[in-house]
Amino acid sequence: MTTSAHPEFETLLYTTREAVATITLNRPDRLNTIVPPMPDEIEQAIGVAERDPSIKVIVLRGAGRAFSGGYDFGGGFDHWGESMNTDGRWDPGKDFAMVSARETGPTQKFMAIWRASKPVIAQVHGWCVGGASDYALCADLVIASDDAVIGTPYARMWGAYLTGMWLYRLSLAKVKWHSLTGEPLTGKEAAAVELINESVPFERLEARVAEIAAKLCTIPLSQLQAQKMIVNQAYENMGLASTQTLGGILDGLMRNTPEAQEFIDIAARDGVRAAVERRDGPWGDYSQATPERRPDPSHVIDP
Numbered sequence: 361m362t363t364s365a366h367p368e369f370e371t372l373l374y375t376t377r378e379a380v381a382t383i384t385l386n387r388p389d390r391l392n393t394i395v396p397p398m399p400d401e402i403e404q405a406i407g408v409a410e411r412d413p414s415i416k417v418i419v420l421r422g423a424g425r426a427f428s429g430g431y432d433f434g435g436g437f438d439h440w441g442e443s444m445n446t447d448g449r450w451d452p453g454k455d456f457a458m459v460s461a462r463e464t465g466p467t468q469k470f471m472a473i474w475r476a477s478k479p480v481i482a483q484v485h486g487w488c489v490g491g492a493s494d495y496a497l498c499a500d501l502v503i504a505s506d507d508a509v510i511g512t513p514y515a516r517m518w519g520a521y522l523t524g525m526w527l528y529r530l531s532l533a534k535v536k537w538h539s540l541t542g543e544p545l546t547g548k549e550a551a552a553v554e555l556i557n558e559s560v561p562f563e564r565l566e567a568r569v570a571e572i573a574a575k576l577c578t579i580p581l582s583q584l585q586a587q588k589m590i591v592n593q594a595y596e597n598m599g600l601a602s603t604q605t606l607g608g609i610l611d612g613l614m615r616n617t618p619e620a621q622e623f624i625d626i627a628a629r630d631g632v633r634a635a636v637e638r639r640d641g642p643w644g645d646y647s648q649a650t651p652e653r654r655p656d657p658s659h660v661i662d663p
Contacts, residue, residue: 367408371398373423373663374405379416379577380570381409384663388424393432394491399469402495406472406480416581417573418476420499421483423663425655427508430490433518433627450616459608466491467522467604473498474523474592477585479576483569484508484547485562486655489646490519497525500588501572502556504547505565507655510555511544513646517639518620520610524603528595529555544645546653562659 366374373384383405385392402420409415422428443458445451458464473480473495482499488510496502496510504510512519512526515538521527527535534553537543547559560568576584614620627635633647640648647654 367405369401369405371395371401372405374408376412376415379414380419380573381405381412381415381417382419382421383409384661385420385422385428386663388422388426388663390432391426391429391487392422392424392492393429395432399466403469403472406476410476410478416478416577416579416584418478418480419483419569419573420473420480420495421569421661422486423661424486425657425660426486427482427484427488427496428492429487430492430514433624433632452612452616455612455616456609459612460605465608467494467608470494470498470523471604477588478581479584479588481569481573483565484510484556485565485659485661486657489544490514491522494523494525497529497555498523502550502558503565503569503572504550504556504559505562505655505659506546506548506559507562507659508547508550508559509544509646509653509655510547510550511542511646512538513542513544513636513640514611514614515539515542516643517623518615520607520614522604522607522611524600524607526555527603528598528600541643543643562656566661 366376371385371387373386375382383402385398387393406418409418443464444454446454459466462468479501480499482496482502484496484502484504485508488496488504488508490512493510493512512521514520521539526538530538530553545553545555547556550556551559623635623639626638636647640646645653
């Protein structure tokens with residue numbers, strides 16, 4: 361068995377091994393936080409795997425000690441340049457146009473994972489928060505380490521559900537709770553409420569994902585594609601697209617309330633840590649949690 365490198369990307373690695381393509385988010389020094397061109401590159405990498413007739417299964421994972429810390433908001437909108445700003449200030453018209461357009465909307469980049477005809481397994485460890493949870497939950501199967509932390513802190517400040525996958529994967533009672541409180545789940549807790557498929561000790565994570573991928577590869581590709589299509593179509597018939605349209609618009613609005621602007625001002629002036637401490641301190645979770653409620657920092661994925 362051999363591992364071969366394929367296209368060169370700035371923010372991720374793409375490799376194949378037999379019938380499995382692995383996409384690894386590769387900004388480990390920044391917890392694989394999402395900045396341009398990562399959304400576009402994930403969409404492109406999915407396309408490479410889709411067009412390769414030898415590939416049956418796609419694995420999405422993160423290098424270092426996290427799947428991903430979500431969007432990098434330390435620079436406000438600076439990462440997005442003139443696509444979100446006019447004369448150095450946030451432009452609400454540009455924001456709306458960006459998030460609602462097929463070619464630029466972040467939700468559409470997430471949904472490349474959902475739209476892929478081939479099954480995608482998200483291998484989650486460490487932090488999987490904010491927009492990163494959208495990436496993971498767009499996958500067909502999500503396998504996490506027991507100590508992973510999955511959540512949407514933007515439920516408290518600076519955002520709204522984007523892909524809607526939290527809504528469609530959880531019961532009404534659970535999604536109401538997490539949408540209003542923003543409280544996170546460990547990998548073990550997420551599996552227990554069926555937000556994700558399974559959690560395992562970190563030491564078994566890569567082997568378990570490889571085992572599932574290998575089993576899927578014994579099934580004809582057309583069979584995998586047919587089964588994925590029928591399940592996805594059922595959820596799309598529930599109004600997934602309209603939910604996502606509203607989510608993108610609300611997300612933009614919630615990034616630009618007076619409170620959200622103050623949040624970004626604090627991050628710019630005093631650092632992201634100070635802004636996050638103010639947001640999450642009263643709840644005692646995410647980075648403000650006790651060690652047993654945070655991912656083990658020694659759990660590292662070597663790309």
